[in-house]
Amino acid sequence: MAQNTLSRTTSDSMRETILATAVGGMAIALSTVLSMIKLFVMPQGGSVTPASMLPILFVALAFGPAWGIGVGAVYGLLQFVVEPYAAHWASIILDYPLAFGLLGLAGFFARPRAERIAERQILHRLSAIKWPMIITAVIVGMLGRTASHLISGVVFYASYAQEAGQNPWIYSLVYNLSYMIPEALITLLILVPLSLAFRKKQ
Secondary structure (H helix, E strand, O other), X not given: OHHHHHHHHHHHHHHHHHHHHHHXXXXXXXXXXXXXXXXXXXXXXXXXXXXXXXXXXXXXXXXXXXXXXXXXXXXXXXXXXXXXXXXXXXXXXXXXHHHHHHHHHHHHHOOOHHHHHHOXXXXXXXXXXXXXXXXXXXXXXXXXXXXXXXXXXXXXXXXXXXXXXXXXXXXHHHHHHHHHHHHHHHHHHHHHHHHHHHHHHO
16 A cells, blocks of 8 residues: 555656646747747846746746746746846846746745645646735746846946946846836736636636
């Protein structure tokens, strides 16, 4: 009995790993394509897109924070390859793998691991999360990304603030929020209704 339980647990864990890897790969590809569609572009980097962060946030909510952070970090590295922009080598870390990896913090609002593994339909994993929690998860993930960009802006782009006669922290915060807030709103306007729609179909 114990051996059968262990075997089933191992099998479920392997299935979850394969599923998360496959979905994570598709999320990276979709996010990359969406990131190329610019609704608005900032002069020193950053842009508003048609919810390019949504696939990464979905992975975090469907598979948990570890997968969300990992997939986000890989996506961030790919973003640098596709659209490189950096003032210093350290800013590459802050603005790409770390910033996008922190989107995975949304995964801390996912359902418990045992419940996630038991639910094989990944879209149902999203619908199992109440919409206020989804909103909170997106905000936390976006704040994580914003914090990394904020530090990068203060450390490596302070000259722009000095030219404008502003405090570097305030300048960097306003600059980054000017595109992160619209990005978060677009993401929520898609993700929350999507979750509610799949909940009704269950």
